[in-house]
Amino acid sequence: MLATREAIADTARDVIDEIFRLLAPYQVGGQGLSPQTVISKGLTVDSLTIMDVIMELEDRFDVTIPMNVAADIVTIDQLADAVVSQRARA
Secondary structure (H helix, E strand, O other): OHHHHHHHHHHHHHHHHHHHHHHHHHEOOOOOOOOOOEHHHHEOOOHHHHHHHHHHHHHHHOOOOOHHHHOOOOEHHHHHHHHHHHHHHO
């Protein structure tokens, strides 16, 4: 069980790192990214860019994020949680 929790924690760190990498070009005025960053307000992205990021994450981590889940994602942390939870189900 401990190994599973460690694997999930490692995956969560990898996911956050990847999200930060993908969203770094869209930072506003040098503000840093944090897990609490609101994607649609804290960054210069549109809905198409957000969907591109989600698709890249799906490819990178071999998951599928359902549209009803994607529609409820507001923060970077929520996006990471969606990827990690889908990964844990696989």
